[in-house]
Amino acid sequence: MAEPLEPVIDLEAVDEEAQEVAARAARRGFLPIQTNWFDRLFIAIYIAVALILLWMRFLEPAGVSIYLCYVLVLVLGAVIIRKG
Amino acid sequence: MRPSNPWLNVALWVILSFTTLFPIYWLFVISVKPAVDLFTTPSVILDTVYWRNYVEVFHDPTLRRYMTNSLIVSTGNAVLCSVLAFMACYALSRYDIGGKENIFFWTITNRMAPAAVFLLPFFLLFTKVFVIGDFKLYDTRIGLILLYSTFNLPFAIWTLRPTIDGIPRELDEAATVDGASTWQTIREVIWPLAKPGLAVTFILIWVFAWNEFLLAATLTSFNARTITTGLSEYVTTTGTEWGKMAAISIFTLIPALIIFSMVQRHIVAGLTFGAVKE
Amino acid sequence: MRSNKVGWLLLTPTLLLLGVFGILPFIYVLFLSFHQWNPFGASPDRIFIWGNNFRRLVFDGEFLLSIWVTLKFAFFAVFSEIVIGYLLAQLFMREFPGRAVFRTIHTLPLIVAPIVVGSVWRLMTTPSIGIIPYYANQLFGIDINIGRDAGTAFMFTVIMDIWHWTPLVTLTLLAALLSLPKEPFEQAQIDGASRAQIFWHITLPMIRPAILATVFIRLMDALRTVDEVWMLTGGGPGAATRYIGLHIWKVVFPKTDYGYGSAISVIVLYLTLVMCWMLYVGLVAPRNKGN
Known part of the structure; x- marks a missing residue:
């Protein structure tokens, strides 16, 4: 019987790496659920839309510029995507 | 208890x-x-x-046309969706396609959206954008068939996937070893085994297409109107003819009832995207 | 594995169809929502106007009202269906003669076209034809007129939805109940737990995923109800039952104000997705707790 070919790739190492990637992809930040970056992007967009609409309804007529809201939304979005 | x-x-x-x-x-x-x-x-x-209501409804040429349209659209839609879903499920099940779970999931989200949201874009696309010379998709049966596929094709893929996944791979591998081409394998091995599942999918899609109203009401005006739209027309234009309205309702109901007796066991699985098996 | 080219080839028609008829309309409606475009209005050209459509929309009383009645309708309908459906599922758990027949009858409304459901209930409730107003008046002296009284009209849309969709809830919950193990219940009975205790501490936690999944499916459907309500009340009286799909179809759409209509469609899609997503998280999050 021939010697089994030496595995080119160390399967266990690959496995560990894969798990690490998976852990990086889906993790727990300050949000109460496990998320990957796509989920966080979605959450950021959801919150952004809600904030902008509420701002248009209540704060803009009171004289607060909408651009303040855009800045707020961008900052909040960045925080959620990076740390969520 | x-x-x-x-x-x-x-x-x-x-x-x-x-x-x-x-x-x-x-x-x-x-x-x-x-x-x-x-x-x-x-x-x-x-x-x-x-019985006069039924006789009059049956002899009304407009309603007959609506009935024919409904039959053509439902059948066309069911055939199209079943065939495409069969191909897609076979591909998703047997080939190593990058990101196939994403594709699978994306097709499903297509169905979740409310139809009313798409009334406006579909209307504009059908009347202004998808226009070749004099041909518009608006008010054509083929337009309705394609349109319904947006909602029914994901459903078909969702319900057919377990059937195709359930056919052992060894069977098509054996066929390949025997020298069969992919086409022959699909036709002679997979198709016969998938038939029962395919039949249920076909029938449920047929009913969905038959029952659909909102999109048909918005995207047809005369030629391609379906029986469900005909029913609603009857109420708004001649609201007092209750007897005829009831007769048309019965006509709309009958095919669904026949279907019901055929696939009664599978309806719940179908309506819950296969989340519930009985 | 054979060549992937064939696989992609088999998948192409599906992707093409869903791309052209699923993704393209979405992009198109999003694109239009930032424009002003009314071909039959004062300025028929399409003009880019940033978020002005949305600025108009948050002050649109009719639109906000229709969102509110839709949510109210969805809440009452889905909540009643879950409660009634659960009770009926429990009834089906027992052995009794003719169970299969009753179950078949119970499944029947599911297959009826929504538009026919609407016409059925219209015939039941229209004054002077319908049997419900007649007997309500004869037996209890109540005057039922869904064309005049907003509360009654709303109530009948909910009743109609319950008639149409409770069977789905019953059968999904029945499937969940049948799949439960017997031991915890027997043990609880031996320990002398009351029926209420068994329900709150054993049954409910165990069928929670099934309940949430059912709520999810039903809520998505209830939020987009159009056909039945159109046939039953036509959205009236006033705007009392003009649910959001009906509002888009009957009020926004005929105005040919395409930019503004697109903005409304986008926001409705947004609201649906948010609710859908929150329920999905509610469904999945408890399962991930173990990790």
């Missing part, structure tokens, strides 16, 4: 079944009464049956 008198249960279910069936029975009662009798004391028992 606590032992209870089974006949109490039966009595309860008789009442409940009555609640379920009575509205449909009432529809029938209205449909077999002449218009003059409708406004007297409502009576639950039928003494005379008056």
Whole structure:
């Protein structure tokens, strides 16, 4: 019987790496659920839309510029995507 | 559980079944009464049956056209969706396609969106964008068939996937070893085995397409109107002809009832995206 | 594995169809929502106007009202269906003669076209034809007129939805109940737990995923109800039952104000997705707790 070919790739190492990637992809930040970056992007967009609409309804007529809201939304979005 | 008198249960279910069936029975009662009798004391028992409503509805050329349209659109849609879903499921099941779970999931999200949201874009696309010379998709049967596929194709993929996944791979590998081409494998090995699952999918899609109303009402005007739209037209234009309206309702109901008796066991699995198996 | 080219080839028609008829309309409606475009209005050209459509939309009383009645309708309908459906599922758990027949009858409304459901209930409730107003008046002296009284009209849309969709809830919950193990219940009975205790501490936690999944499916459907309500009340009286789909179809759409209509469509899609997503998280999050 021939010697089994030496595995080119160390399967266990690959496995560990894969798990690490998976852990990086889906993790727990300050949000109460496990998320990957796509989920966080979605959450950021959801919150952004809600904030902008509420701002248009209540704060803009009171004289607060909408651009303040855009800045707020961008900052909040960045925080959620990076740390969520 | 606590032992209870089974006949109490039966009595309860008789009442409940009555609640379920009575509205449909009432529809029938209205449909077999002449218009003059409708406004007297409502009576639950039928003494005379008056078939004129059905005869008139059946001989109305407009309604006949609507009926034909409905039949063509539902059947066309069911064929298209079943064939495409069969191909797609085979590909997703047997080939190593990058990101295939994402593709699978994306097709499903297509179905979740409310149809009303897409009325406007579809209307504009059909009347202004998808125009080749004089041909518009608006008010054509092929337009409706393609449109319904947006909602029914994901459903077909979702319900057919387990069937195709359930066919052992060894079978097509054996066929390949015997020198069969991919096409032959699909036709002679997979197709016959997938037939029962495919039939259920086909029938459920057929009913969905038959029952659809909102998109048909918005995206057709004359040529491609379906029977469900015809029914609603009857109410708004000639609101007083209750008997005819009931007769058309019965006509709309009958195919669904036939289907119901055929695939009764699979309806719940179908309506819940296969989340519930009975 | 054979060549992936064939696989992609088999998948192409599906992707093409869903791309052209699923993704493209979405992009198109999003694009239009930032424009002003009314071909039959004062300025028929399409003009880019940033978020002005959305600025108009948050002050649109009719639109906000229709969102509110839709949510109210969805809440009442789905909540009643879950409660009634659960009770009926429990009834089906017992052995009794003719169970299969009753179950078949109970499944029947599911297959009826929504538009026919609407017409059935219209015939049941229209004054002077319908049997419900007649007997309500004869037996209890109540005057039922869904064309005049907003509360009654709303109530009947909910009743109609319950008639149409409770069977789905019953059968999904029945499937969940049948799949439960017997031991915890027997043990609880031996320990002398009351029926309420068994329900709150054993049954409910165990069928929670099934309940949430059912709520999810039903809620998505209830939020987009159009056909039945159109046939039953036509959205009236006033705007009392003009649910959001009906509002888009009957009020926004005929105005040919395409930019503004697109903005409304986008926001409705947004609201649906948010609710859908929150329920999905509610469904999945408890399962991930173990990790």
